[in-house]
Amino acid sequence: MIYSSKSCFSLILGLFGLVIVQPVGAADPAVKLDTRSRQIVAGVQTMIGKAGSEYLAGRFEDSARALEKAMNQVEIAARVSSPELYEALLPKMQRITDARIMIELEGVAIAPFDHPPRPTADMAKATEEKKPEPGPKPNPFTPEGNGVSFVSQVAPILSSKCGGCHVSGNKGGFSLSSYAVLMKGPSEGVVVFPGDTIGSRLIETIETGDMPRGGGKVAPQELAILKRWINEGAKFDGADPAANLGNLAANAPPAAQPIANAPAEPPKVAAPSGKETVDFASQVAPLLVANCTGCHIDAMQARGGLDMNTLARMFRGGDSGPVVEPSKGEGSLLVRKLRGSEGDRMPAGGRPPLQDTEIALISKWIDEGATVDPSLQEESLGVITQAAWLAAASPSDVSAKRAEIAGQHTTLAGADTARLATHQSDHFALWGDVSPGTLKIVAEQAEAALQRTSMVLPAKDLAGKGEAAETFFNGKATIYVLSRRYDYNEFAKMIEQRSLPPEWEGHWSYNGIEAYVAVVAGANDEEEVIAKRLAAPVASLAVASRALSVPRWFADGIGKVVAASDVKRDRAELAKIQSELITAVGSLKSGKEFFAGQLPPERADRLAAAVCDSFLTREKKRGFDTVMRNLSEGKKFDDAFLAGMGVSPTAYFDAWIAWVK
Numbered sequence: 001m002i003y004s005s006k007s008c009f010s011l012i013l014g015l016f017g018l019v020i021v022q023p024v025g026a027a028d029p030a031v032k033l034d035t036r037s038r039q040i041v042a043g044v045q046t047m048i049g050k051a052g053s054e055y056l057a058g059r060f061e062d063s064a065r066a067l068e069k070a071m072n073q074v075e076i077a078a079r080v081s082s083p084e085l086y087e088a089l090l091p092k093m094q095r096i097t098d099a100r101i102m103i104e105l106e107g108v109a110i111a112p113f114d115h116p117p118r119p120t121a122d123m124a125k126a127t128e129e130k131k132p133e134p135g136p137k138p139n140p141f142t143p144e145g146n147g148v149s150f151v152s153q154v155a156p157i158l159s160s161k162c163g164g165c166h167v168s169g170n171k172g173g174f175s176l177s178s179y180a181v182l183m184k185g186p187s188e189g190v191v192v193f194p195g196d197t198i199g200s201r202l203i204e205t206i207e208t209g210d211m212p213r214g215g216g217k218v219a220p221q222e223l224a225i226l227k228r229w230i231n232e233g234a235k236f237d238g239a240d241p242a243a244n245l246g247n248l249a250a251n252a253p254p255a256a257q258p259i260a261n262a263p264a265e266p267p268k269v270a271a272p273s274g275k276e277t278v279d280f281a282s283q284v285a286p287l288l289v290a291n292c293t294g295c296h297i298d299a300m301q302a303r304g305g306l307d308m309n310t311l312a313r314m315f316r317g318g319d320s321g322p323v324v325e326p327s328k329g330e331g332s333l334l335v336r337k338l339r340g341s342e343g344d345r346m347p348a349g350g351r352p353p354l355q356d357t358e359i360a361l362i363s364k365w366i367d368e369g370a371t372v373d374p375s376l377q378e379e380s381l382g383v384i385t386q387a388a389w390l391a392a393a394s395p396s397d398v399s400a401k402r403a404e405i406a407g408q409h410t411t412l413a414g415a416d417t418a419r420l421a422t423h424q425s426d427h428f429a430l431w432g433d434v435s436p437g438t439l440k441i442v443a444e445q446a447e448a449a450l451q452r453t454s455m456v457l458p459a460k461d462l463a464g465k466g467e468a469a470e471t472f473f474n475g476k477a478t479i480y481v482l483s484r485r486y487d488y489n490e491f492a493k494m495i496e497q498r499s500l501p502p503e504w505e506g507h508w509s510y511n512g513i514e515a516y517v518a519v520v521a522g523a524n525d526e527e528e529v530i531a532k533r534l535a536a537p538v539a540s541l542a543v544a545s546r547a548l549s550v551p552r553w554f555a556d557g558i559g560k561v562v563a564a565s566d567v568k569r570d571r572a573e574l575a576k577i578q579s580e581l582i583t584a585v586g587s588l589k590s591g592k593e594f595f596a597g598q599l600p601p602e603r604a605d606r607l608a609a610a611v612c613d614s615f616l617t618r619e620k621k622r623g624f625d626t627v628m629r630n631l632s633e634g635k636k637f638d639d640a641f642l643a644g645m646g647v648s649p650t651a652y653f654d655a656w657i658a659w660v661k
Helices: 005-015 035-056 060-079 083-104 121-129 150-167 179-184 201-207 220-231 245-250 280-292 311-316 333-339 356-367 381-392 395-412 436-455 466-471 485-495 527-544 552-564 571-586 591-595 601-615 621-632 637-645 649-660
Strands: 421-424 428-432 477-482 506-510 515-520
Touching: 035 060, 035 083, 060 083, 150 179, 150 220, 150 245, 179 245, 201 220, 280 356, 280 381, 333 356, 395 428, 395 466, 395 477, 395 485, 395 515, 421 436, 428 436, 436 477, 436 527, 436 552, 477 485, 485 515, 506 527, 506 552, 515 527, 527 552, 552 601, 571 601, 571 649, 591 649, 601 621, 601 649, 621 637, 637 649
Parallel strands: 428 477, 477 515
Antiparallel strands: 421 428, 506 515
C-alpha cells in the first residue's frame, strides 16, 4: 500500500495517540474510573504522546525510550488492574504495539511488549470479599510496620530539597505544594506512578542529576526512601491530602525514623590480592554481557533500577538493594536471582537460565571478594569483555571475527547478496556489492593511504607484508565499499543508528574488535577521488588502533593532518580555513568545552585538526613521537600524553588557545 505524505503524517498521529478519533456516540471507558485509575490512563497517554512527538521530530531513539516508559506503566498498572481500568488501557496497548512497529522500521532497538492478561470480574470480586485478618491492624507507617510515611519521611525530603522552587513556588510549571498537587502532576503529565519507580518522572529527574538545582543533592538513603514509598503505592497517611507540604514537613512527628531495611552504603569494589582463582574480566564479565544485555546492560531503561554497565554501578544495586555481597556468593541477590531461589529467575525475557557451572563461577568470584583491577571499575563491561577476548585472540582470530561481523553488517545494510564481492590486501578485507575491479582499486588506494601515516607512525610498523601485516590492526581491518551515497547513508543508519553529514563520503570506526572504514566508491569514480575519500579515515583508523584509550578527537585530528599533508590548497581555501578556525577558537572559553563535546561538529573538527597539526611542529614532534610510542606500549592516553608533552591534554589545549588568540 502506498500512502501520501499527508496520510502518512495522519497515520503516525493516530498510532501515537497525538490525535484521538472517537467514534460518534462512543463512551469513554476512562470516565467510569476512580481518580487514581484515571491518573494512570492519563500518564500512559502522556508518554505515548511524547513518543509520538519525538518520532515526528526524527528523534527515534528518544521516541523508543518514551514508548518503553509507557509499556512499563501499563505492566505496573496491570498488576493491580480492575476490569474497568484494563478496558480503558486497551486502546493505549494497541497504540503501543503499532508504534513499536513504526520505531523498529526506523532501525531502532526497543523492548518487547505483550498485552498483560485481562483481569476477571471474579478476581476483582475475590479481592473485594477478602476479609481482614482478625485482631488489631498495625499502623504500616511506623518502623514496626516497615512502611514509608509520606508525612514524616517523604514530605521532609521534598520540602528540604525542592521547597524553594516547587513547594513555595511553581518553577517550570511544577508544584509540590501538597500531596494532591504532586500526584496530579504538571500539565505535561503525572510524575509519580504508584508502584513504578522507573516510570515516575520524579525519580528520573533525581537520578539523572537534573534535580534538585542550585547545588542541592538527594542522598542515596533519601532516594531509597522515595523509591520505596512509590513501590509501596505512593500512599498518603495524613489527614488532608491538600495540606501544604511545607507545613506537613514542619509538623512531622519527631519520632519518625528512617525506614527499617533502608539500604546501607553499597559495598566497595576491591582490588585483586593475587590469590583469586576466578578472573572477572575474562570469565565473569562475558557471562554478564551475554545474559544481561538489554535489561541491565546497554538497556533502554535499567530494569528494577539495576544498572550493570560498569562494575561500580552494579555494586550500587537496584530498587531491591545491593546485588553483590563480597565473600557471600550464594547469599548475594545476583546469585539467588540467577538460581531462581528468590523472585523471578534471571535472565528474564524468555532467555535460557545460566548453566550451574556458570552460576558457580560467578558465586566463586564473589566468594573470593568480588575483586577487579582498579582501572576497570568504571569501565564498560562490554569494553572489558572485548579487551579480555582480544588479549587472548590471535590476529587471525580477530580477522575471522571481523569477517563474521562484516557479513552480518552487509546483509543488515541491504547489500545485494547476488553481487556481493570480497577482496583481501595485506592490511584490509574489503566487502561491497561492487565489481571486483572496484574493490581492487579501493584496496590499492587504502594501502597507499596507510603508508602515508609514516609521518606520524614508525615506518617499520607499516612495512609488514602477508601475515606480518595482519598484526598492524591486530587482524585485518574491514573496508565497506558502497557504490552510491544512498547506500552509504543506509549503512550508517542501519549499522550505526545515525545520520551522516551531507558532505561525508568516508568515515571510520574502531572499538578493538570492530575496525573499519566505510567509503563511497563506484565504478565511475576516478582513482584520485577514491584516494582522497580514503586518506583521512584510514589514517585516523591507524592512529585509533594504537590503543583503545585513544580519544576520537585525537585520531580524527591526526587523520585530517595526514590527509592534508599532500594536498595543495589555493589562497581562497586557506583563507576560508583560517576564518573558520578563528571563529571556532573565539567561541571557546577553555579546553573543557571542547573535551566535553559542547561545540558544533564542524568547529570541533576544525579545532582538532589545528591542535593536532601543532604536534608535528619541530618543537613538538619529539614529544608527539613519545606519545605514540607509549600508546603502542600499552599506556593509557592521558598518561602517554603527559609523558610525551609534559602536560595534560586539557592543559595543552588551553595553552594552545591562549597562543592562537
